[in-house]
Amino acid sequence: MNGETYKVGELARRSGVSVAALHYYEELGLLRPERHPDSGYRLYGPEDLVRLQEIAVLKAMGFKLSQIGDMLPAEAGRSREESWKNALLRQSEWIAARMEELGAMKKLIDSGLFSIEVNRQVVLADMADFVRQLEDFGSARKGAGRAAFFSDEELRRLPQPAETGPEAEVWAALLRRIRANLHRPPESPESLELARELLGYAADAFGGDERLIERYWTFIRPDEGEQARIYGLDEEAFAYIEAITDEYMRRDSGK
Structure with missing residues (x-):
């Protein structure tokens, strides 16, 4: 030695x-x-x-x-500097991986808080889904799905989901109004005003890129019988949003 x-x-x-x-x-x-x-x-x-x-x-x-x-791993035959450098690089990689995992877990926890904020109560079905996602949060299936659907350029321009903060509060308020107005016809004043706000929200979030908005809408739209891919946007909510925004744009184009 x-x-x-x-x-x-x-x-x-x-x-x-x-x-x-x-x-x-x-x-x-x-x-x-x-x-x-x-x-x-x-x-x-x-x-x-x-x-x-x-x-x-x-x-x-x-x-x-x-x-x-x-x-x-064994470090036999390496100099002291090489051994320490390799060790510190490994530790940096381990910590980066753990930070990514913890970041994914934090997003799920924030989603649970977001669910309570939208519904003003604890919805057991949402909490059960929250537990399921916590069990396999490391799978990164959502990230893989995005990468397969969008181009690299589109991925860079997609808005990042927020479950906390002012932006999340705005979206939570819109979701609550969507759920509260599902029974209203698309031509009602309440529905048309909600459509106007939703379209404005989307334009701000996507920088006015209508094509990217359409592609994202297609990506998050649940198939028949499928659970919501984005919290709060199940089949019923999607159908209502499409009906009221179509009605709003039809009337706006006829002005």
């Missing part, structure tokens, strides 16, 4: 990891200290410090020790 080394007590004091934990890591094969040829004391060198640092990061991220062993 080349370079500075530490005995187990010294490493424990410097790292804040107990002696018992260091011994346990050795039993699990996570650390492989050498032994002093005369005294038999454990000696920890740079490679062990790299591993100990990675173990600490992975534990802080919630991984179990049984999982960590499979995540730590």
Whole structure:
């Protein structure tokens, strides 16, 4: 072992990891200290410090020790700089992946809050769907579906869904009015005013790109018997929105 080394007590004091934990890591094969040829004391060198640092990061991220062993590749034959660089790059990738997962989970949680905001109550069917989505939130099926339907340029221009903040509050208010007016005929004053606001909202969200609005509308429209792809926009709501916006545009074009 080349370079500075530490005995187990010294490493424990410097790292804040107990002696018992260091011994346990050795039993699990996570650390492989050498032994002093005369005294038999454990000696920890740079490679062990790299591993100990990675173990600490992975534990802080919630991984179990049984999982960590499979995540730590051998660094034999590498320089100290290479070992540390590789270790830190791996940790950066792990954290980025976890942040993406947590971001997806946060969106689902915000969707649950959005459901309550729209309905002014807890809808059990929505909460059951929320639980189901939490179970498989890492599948990224929605993102894959978008990528398959839209071009790269369209994806860059699509508005990002918001479940919280002023924009979400505006959309929640519109959804509540849609649900409250489903029984009204398209030519009613309430329906026509709602159509005007919906068209204005869409124009602002999509920068006035009518073609992209149409493609997005096609993408989120649920098939017959299918659950809503966007919260609140089930078959009934879609049919009402299409009827009132068609009526509004027919009257507007006839002016």
